[in-house]
Amino acid sequence: MRSTRLAGPVLLLALLAAGCSEDGDSAQPDPSPTAESPTTESGSGLGGESLQETPSTQTTPTPDADVGEPPTTYDEGAAHVAAASGEPVELARFLTPSGNIYCSISDLTGTPACELGEGPVKDLDVCDPQGPSVFVGRIELGEDGPVPLCNTDTIRGAQATPVEYGDVVTWPSSPVECVVEEIGVTCLDDDLREGFFLARGRYRLLG
Numbered sequence: 001m002r003s004t005r006l007a008g009p010v011l012l013l014a015l016l017a018a019g020c021s022e023d024g025d026s027a028q029p030d031p032s033p034t035a036e037s038p039t040t041e042s043g044s045g046l047g048g049e050s051l052q053e054t055p056s057t058q059t060t061p062t063p064d065a066d067v068g069e070p071p072t073t074y075d076e077g078a079a080h081v082a083a084a085s086g087e088p089v090e091l092a093r094f095l096t097p098s099g100n101i102y103c104s105i106s107d108l109t110g111t112p113a114c115e116l117g118e119g120p121v122k123d124l125d126v127c128d129p130q131g132p133s134v135f136v137g138r139i140e141l142g143e144d145g146p147v148p149l150c151n152t153d154t155i156r157g158a159q160a161t162p163v164e165y166g167d168v169v170t171w172p173s174s175p176v177e178c179v180v181e182e183i184g185v186t187c188l189d190d191d192l193r194e195g196f197f198l199a200r201g202r203y204r205l206l207g
Contacts, residue, residue, distance in 0.1 A: 070183055070197045074206045077186045077195050081179045086166035093160035094169050094180075100200060101185050102156045105169065105176045112176045113140040114185055115155050119200030126150060139196045139203060141176055141189050146196040146205045 071077040092106035103114040120135035127134040127150035136148040138155065163169060163180050170177045178187040184199025188206070195206040 074193050077188050077206050084168045084179050088168050091169050095160045095162045106171045107174045111140045111142040114198050145194040
């Protein structure tokens, strides 16, 4: 009869324990790198690392943008900049905290660009299958907008300053600003209202 009297409390404790499961903190596996098409549709096989200053008056954040996901448009990129947690920093060249992405945004050092150290993106729609490389490893943001490059060279070499996740990097004479997040780097040209997102294994062109 003692076991019968304990059944109620035991059942109650079991129900309470079941209600304390950490549903909100369940671990999610990192997705394998996948190809993604940029919004400019420059190819169907485009594919991260692994991502602030108040935006300029030309930047138009999108209120409904999910800043936990990579941006798909210029406006979504602007929302990432507006939501940045860090302080604005002025740097001609910088490195992400992991050291995997190197960026040069000063117009005094050539065309603004960011380059992957590891995780270039195989893209046969952009890269010549018979060329020296079929992997996009760098994106430039020049006067004609963002251009993915199937590079075999590197722009690394000059000293670059490591930044923190949440920082927005600008340069006084350049219209380009970049926000550095754990999901990757988003760079925007506020004059062109175009830009790009770059991460290990994927990139997007933003317009």
